[in-house]
Amino acid sequence: MGRRAASDSGGRRPTTIRDVAARAGVSVATVSRILSGTYPGAAATRGKVLRAVRELDYVANANARGLAGARSRSVAIIVNSVISPHYAHVAQGVQAQAAIEGKLCIVGTTGGDPERELATVQVMREEHAECVILVGNVVADDAYRERMANYARALAAAGSQLVLCGRPALGPDVPALVVEYDNTGGAYAITSHLLSLGHRRILFLGRRDSYTTPESRIAGYRAALADHRVPHDPGLEVEGRMERDEGYRMIRERLAAGPRDFTAVFAGNDLIAAGARQALRAHELRVPEDVSLVGFDDLPPSADIDLTTVHVPHEELGRTAVRMALRRPRETTVTPGPGVVLGTHIVVRDSVRPLVREETPVG
Amino acid sequence: MGRRAASDSGGRRPTTIRDVAARAGVSVATVSRILSGTYPGAAATRGKVLRAVRELDYVANANARGLAGARSRSVAIIVNSVISPHYAHVAQGVQAQAAIEGKLCIVGTTGGDPERELATVQVMREEHAECVILVGNVVADDAYRERMANYARALAAAGSQLVLCGRPALGPDVPALVVEYDNTGGAYAITSHLLSLGHRRILFLGRRDSYTTPESRIAGYRAALADHRVPHDPGLEVEGRMERDEGYRMIRERLAAGPRDFTAVFAGNDLIAAGARQALRAHELRVPEDVSLVGFDDLPPSADIDLTTVHVPHEELGRTAVRMALRRPRETTVTPGPGVVLGTHIVVRDSVRPLVREETPVG
């Protein structure tokens, strides 16, 4: 409702700082200073003011406050979707840290549409958020990248800050913070885990060219194969989006297309793993007895299906993003260039079995 | 950063509506009207203005806009935690509907602390959110209720709107919308399902006196028992919070305390069910062969563990809350009094088996 909204409920004008000042018998400046904590030693005045505030049930107008030049009180986070556990956990971290810093948290979603992401950043710009945190996977498109770089510059010029969380930098001269986690390393580690147990034909689920997250995970997968001198079969990299249903589809189609030519499955993330597991079961294939399965993310439900996976410090990612943006550098793991890379590690559960030799002789 | 923030990057003053007006050769009023769409037929002026906006990369200042009396552009949602899938799904609905209505979404979390919830409502009041949506379970405390009622009145007086989503009304004369879903009915239905398959000793996990959600679920449980003329054993109602780990604990402690005296488990929600299932497995009890298990919520991961459960329209709940608050009543299910109750239904999967008679002769 607009200014005169109160009219439809009695014509009462909202109480302002002037009302408080009048009631307390002081000037508005005094009230303002006391309420915003900008005061060395306020005497009994403080008491009068606070009492007036209570009696009048005064709440400051955030818009006026923002306009008049106070620091912004909000932090923006833009994610693909709030439902996705991956994003939800990062968002939780952002929200938690923001609360600690006394800021509130504005959330925007994109549904995976780059155009909507750009538009949402623009909205956050209007909103004067103290920082704008972009989280997750993104298509590596040059035009898009350039546009986002411009927004980053605009934000910086306005004293705000773009933060890229779990996605690569926009360029060397673009004023954006980067908080990453070690996708490639995690994928390398878990692939090595499978290889060391004798698996040679490992299906990778969720290849998506030019999408950054699956790309770096697949890079780790390939690197591990190479280091173990296992020939790389591109046919084992299955294309699909990073969703549960896609995991189901990829396995179903694979098994429908011909005889099983793999002994282990590396799902691009835990969601895919869950779907894949379901599809395997539908084909009478038990995990881990018949097929080994691993994922990536270590979401809570993965414990319930005993999934071996790569742990990602989602929440810490969000917290770090906020801390960095608010210029409060703390302890972090590695720090190459202007960004931070948080470590990942594998979590071994019961979804992998050593390969019984002779099954798929390799090399 | 505050007003003069630009100084640390070249002293450039942010471009305002006046700059645009100057560049387009029109007055600020014209620019304002064109940008806010308040214009019957703007001629070629429109073109000039839009071009100037583009050339100067102008973005309106949301604070100024809000101050000057424009309708608020934001919707607030306050949840326990963003991680909890239950809340995440509701939040997704809120966010989605807000986006459709052209509003943005501010999120606050409480961590289950009523005091923090109250404080957060206050913050949203400062923020002039067009509505404040409170979602989920809450302790039924009179003092708390009265305070929240006051906030509801204050919000209403300011032209805003408090919405209670999945929790009971504050009182007959409190200006707050209510969007509920049928907890009791769902619990009744799924308990009946177990009863009709012969189960008589059904453990209820998650009793919490004076917390609204578990209370209404347990009410449905008891009603079903009564209607099936099965004696009610209060000893079967186990106390615990609505979390995964609590599910594990409750089963573990129960089985440690004595021989198993139940054939089925009704977990207060899917999270508890997941934990309970884990604990049962740890005790060599298979689901559903040895023990039947049902939950409540129908979260996506529940499909992976084949859990029979009650489906809750979480996302629709959020959408409905926003729609109602924005005074756009649409199709809904039932409409008793000032609120809406969305229906629930049971989803049968493979976590329940008919009871082999003789095992626990009853009555």
Next chain:
DNA sequence: CCAGCTCATGTATACGGTTACATCACCGGT
């Protein structure tokens, strides 16, 4: 006892929009 400093407080302006009200150009009907 007074200069000078410190600190609490008041006065008044700026912040960047929206919008009521005033203008003004233009048009058709008589």
Next chain:
DNA sequence: ACCGGTGATGTAACCGTATACATGAGCTGG
């Protein structure tokens, strides 16, 4: 040709807060 009307545009007054600057009281030290 004149008048009322219509619709685009300009002018200026807010909106509620923060804060630079001014003011004045109280205190200290020589």
